[in-house]
Amino acid sequence: MFNLKRGASFVATNPLSYVFAVLITFLCMTGVAFVANYTAGLYENFNAIRFDDGDNVVYFSGYYKASEFDETKLKGDYLKLQQYSSIFISDNSVFEYVAYDELLAENVNVRLKKGVWFTKAEKRDGEINAVIAKNDKYSVGDLIIVSKNPSSVLRIRITGVLPENFSYVAFGRFSYPSDLSMLFERYSGDHSESDFFLIGEREAVEENKITSGCLYRFENLSANEMADNTAYLKSFANVASLSEMRDGSRQQIKTSLDAYIPTIVLSSLLCAASLAAISFITIGNNRKNLSVLYFCGARKKDIFAVVLSYLATVFVPSAALFGIINAVVYDKLSDTSLIALPGVFLCVFAGVFLIMTCICVASALYADRNIIKTIKEE
DSSP states (O other): OOHHHHHHHHHHHHHHHHHHHHHHHHHHHHHHHHHHHHHHHHHHHTTSSSOOTOOOOOOOOOOSGGGGOOGGGSOOOOOOEEEEEEEEEETTTTEEEEEOOOOHHHTBBBOEEEEGGGGOOOOOOOEEEEEEEOOOSOOOOEEEEEEEEETTEEEEEOOOOOEEEEEEEEESSSOTOOOOOGGEEEGGGGGGEEEEEEEEEEGGGTTTTTTEEEEEEEOOOOHHHHHHHHHHHTOOOOOOOOEHHHHHHHHHHHHHHHHHHHHHHHHHHHHHHHHHHHHHHHHHHHHHHHHHHTTTTTOHHHHHHHHHHHHHHHHHHHOOOOHHHIIIIIIOOOOOGOOOOOHHHHHHHHHHHHHHHHHHHHHHHHHHHHHHEEEEEE
């Protein structure tokens, strides 16, 4: 505690440099985390659809000329995988849902907060398995009874709980092809008072089902026949293969990194240089105080402890500000790619701590040499 107080007292000798050090460290941590969350968000969605790139899977965004489209002209065998969205209204309660075809549901990987994906849980007779958005009313194992219409009800068993903010596969938007995340819809529990399900039963879909896109999975056809199918589909709507979309995602990630890495490197160097300079200036201003400690019997490890305690007073408030921004601001952003990921927070936190520890050691070594010099001069 004595060394902590000694180190913290250095702030009084130059409060402006201390404030500057805190701000530089905080801004550097926030900037690095922002870019890391953006990139990690793209990678997180990257493999959310588990079909291999080599599979003959084509994303079809919707019919531009529905009256002229004829699926019988498609060659080979195919499965049409769809996602529907709609609502249930029951006893003045509103339940939004997205329903997947079973095969599509088995090939979708959505991050859960707890529990298991509905296709992996045992199904009970008369019940529909579902995962539900994070809420204050329901959890894993709960049974929700929802009126489908005046003559029937749905018994929905909760097998898993989604995070407060998450992305799910939604075929409502598509632009030929740029980024795989265009297949994902960001859901935040704050935007609606209704409960939100992801389910895998067609029987749950009501008459007012909504879908504007689908996946075609072709089998038993040649490369030329696959090319003919793609050309035919392109005459009606936007079309892209999973490999094209993943290539687009890879390119966007690379573009993002190319754009941001120089800024990250420069800001990190600026942070390190600023902290080093401020530390050296602070040590210089307190050289006589340290020399008194040294003269009174303080050992090298004591000098190290004093310098470390000073830099701890820089890191702690910087980390606190960074934690507040990471926890409060990032999770409120509506963009899919800016979900605050715990791994990013920990990596940035540990990285900056390591940099500052190195600066501490360098500052202490510098202080040790100059204290001896000061004693000789005095």
